Amino acid sequence: MTHRLRGLAALLFVSTLAYAHSSMDLTARVSMPPFLRAGTTERIEVIADVRAFDPASGVTLTVDTDTGTFAGSSQASFWRCTREPKRLRCVADEAAAGPHVFQVDLTTPATGSVKVTATFESIFSGDPKPADNKISETSRVYAPASCGTQAPATLAATPSRGGVELSWSAVPGAASYEVFASLDGETPRRMTATANTATTARFTGGGEVTWFVRASFDGCPSTESGSATFDHPAAAPRLTVSSIRSESLVEPVAVALEDDHVVVGDASLRSLRSYHIPSGALFDQPLTGEASTPRLALDGGIAGGPGGYLYIADRSNHLVRYVYPDTRGTFPAIGTAGSAGMSDGLGKAARVRSPLGIVSDGSSRIFISDGNNTIRRMVFDAPKGEFSSTTFVAASAGLDDPAGLAIDAVGNLYVADRGNHVIRRVSPSGELTTVAGVMDTAGHRDGDAAQALFNQPFGIAVDAWGSLLVTEEGNHTVRRIAPNGTVTTVAGAPGQPGNADGIGDGARFNRPAFLTITEDGTIWIADRGNGTLRRAVFSVSGPKRRSSRN
Numbered sequence: 001m002t003h004r005l006r007g008l009a010a011l012l013f014v015s016t017l018a019y020a021h022s023s024m025d026l027t028a029r030v031s032m033p034p035f036l037r038a039g040t041t042e043r044i045e046v047i048a049d050v051r052a053f054d055p056a057s058g059v060t061l062t063v064d065t066d067t068g069t070f071a072g073s074s075q076a077s078f079w080r081c082t083r084e085p086k087r088l089r090c091v092a093d094e095a096a097a098g099p100h101v102f103q104v105d106l107t108t109p110a111t112g113s114v115k116v117t118a119t120f121e122s123i124f125s126g127d128p129k130p131a132d133n134k135i136s137e138t139s140r141v142y143a144p145a146s147c148g149t150q151a152p153a154t155l156a157a158t159p160s161r162g163g164v165e166l167s168w169s170a171v172p173g174a175a176s177y178e179v180f181a182s183l184d185g186e187t188p189r190r191m192t193a194t195a196n197t198a199t200t201a202r203f204t205g206g207g208e209v210t211w212f213v214r215a216s217f218d219g220c221p222s223t224e225s226g227s228a229t230f231d232h233p234a235a236a237p238r239l240t241v242s243s244i245r246s247e248s249l250v251e252p253v254a255v256a257l258e259d260d261h262v263v264v265g266d267a268s269l270r271s272l273r274s275y276h277i278p279s280g281a282l283f284d285q286p287l288t289g290e291a292s293t294p295r296l297a298l299d300g301g302i303a304g305g306p307g308g309y310l311y312i313a314d315r316s317n318h319l320v321r322y323v324y325p326d327t328r329g330t331f332p333a334i335g336t337a338g339s340a341g342m343s344d345g346l347g348k349a350a351r352v353r354s355p356l357g358i359v360s361d362g363s364s365r366i367f368i369s370d371g372n373n374t375i376r377r378m379v380f381d382a383p384k385g386e387f388s389s390t391t392f393v394a395a396s397a398g399l400d401d402p403a404g405l406a407i408d409a410v411g412n413l414y415v416a417d418r419g420n421h422v423i424r425r426v427s428p429s430g431e432l433t434t435v436a437g438v439m440d441t442a443g444h445r446d447g448d449a450a451q452a453l454f455n456q457p458f459g460i461a462v463d464a465w466g467s468l469l470v471t472e473e474g475n476h477t478v479r480r481i482a483p484n485g486t487v488t489t490v491a492g493a494p495g496q497p498g499n500a501d502g503i504g505d506g507a508r509f510n511r512p513a514f515l516t517i518t519e520d521g522t523i524w525i526a527d528r529g530n531g532t533l534r535r536a537v538f539s540v541s542g543p544k545r546r547s548s549r550n
Helices: 003-011 016-018
Strands: 025-031 035-037 039-052 055-066 071-072 079-083 088-093 100-105 114-124 134-142 156-160 165-167 174-185 189-194 197-203 209-216 228-232 240-242 252-260 261-267 271-278 279-287 302-303 309-312 319-323 328-336 358-360 364-371 374-381 388-395 404-405 413-417 422-426 432-436 458-464 468-472 475-480 486-491 514-517 523-527 532-538
Touching: 025 055, 025 114, 035 458, 039 055, 039 114, 055 071, 055 100, 071 079, 071 088, 088 100, 165 209, 189 197, 228 388, 240 486, 252 302, 252 309, 252 523, 252 532, 261 523, 302 358, 309 358, 309 364, 328 374, 358 404, 364 404, 388 475, 404 468, 413 458, 422 458, 458 514, 458 523, 468 514, 475 514
Parallel strands: 035 134, 252 514, 404 458
Antiparallel strands: 025 039, 039 100, 055 088, 055 114, 071 100, 079 088, 114 134, 156 165, 165 197, 174 189, 174 209, 209 228, 240 532, 252 261, 261 271, 271 279, 302 309, 309 319, 319 328, 358 364, 364 374, 374 388, 404 413, 413 422, 422 432, 458 468, 468 475, 475 486, 514 523, 523 532
């Protein structure tokens, strides 16, 4: 956004687009190990993240340390930095959306600890989430000569009542041990911390378990064992499903997360509802601005994205819109109401057809599944003050009625290819592959991804272990695709629509639509045919799960 637009925004005599961009979500992070060697120069990272769709104008990053001193830094050339012994201050006239990484050289003291504080601020814009603008991390200083290097060994796994007993050899001087495990190739997660050399573990589902042990010490860095594996013959994972019923929900289609709320898009009422997770209260989210010209349809997906805005695939109106977080003003981003088409371009000059799925990469880009059997990508063009739309996956790639979208931790885009009855993956470079299902073959079959069958997969989300959760309109079920490709039905009975809470195949859905996952691993599903918001959690305890973008 130009300084001219920002000045106009301050006077409130601007277009809705410039007004909306007077808010910018900035986040500071410090990445340093828990222990630093005494009396040496160590390299740490400070990340200044611009979570918006346009560059941030006039931003400053200040890095302070208490007992250490700064010996140098490396950063992009457009940052102007000045360095004092205990303060590094960098200014940018314009910082592009996304993370900006600063390599900072820190000289440590002989004893004690080192605290580093990073403060990331905007001169011109407000921040809807200021709590994460200032972040501190502390590391302890250690002398290598006084610390050992022995790691846990002799890892053993023995079946026991209620789980698997994991044991390992003791390490002299260890204060505690942490056990990490993964199932079927998922990302390892910490299962437990204990002062003993054994623990009983329970896993969600059967398959190959890979695990290792980390030994922690007082005043010294931790050490890790090598990894070990064993086959776990537990029952398949199942979801425990419950319902959030309300007369104010008629046809929920989309769900998205906004702080501690689940935002629900209702196609029949053509309005947003917000479910406050801590209190269980469900209330209206009235919208202003261009939401009524034409009236917002809310028959497509919604997603949180750059700048803290909410993005809406306005399917029936052939638009993509965004919602300003404070005023709830709703403004068009791409397309012209009622004008379906297929053309890239800026703002209203671009044309989309019945956009359905929508997802943000968490930085500056937004992806949409388009009724032209394409995937479109939106990026804010700061000099022109409008969104730019380009085609990321062309119709020639063979998508058929693509629906839900999700992005994993390394930037792969997953597509619920509804008409082809398969799940597709698009690499960051645009390469398209089929990850589960048989092309153009509807059905229901669990097992290996290449032989599994789906029936109109609709919503899709990625958990932090790398597993995919998929809703199916045709089968009325929720499926799980593990990182090793194993497909299981975790809730619902294939081909049996209904409305019932329960565990696994005891639950019933009716045309489940979009879904999302909160940080504690809870899955929220828009059960369109039943007019309910469903809550689902895995019924067998295991390593704690955290969410990913969807």
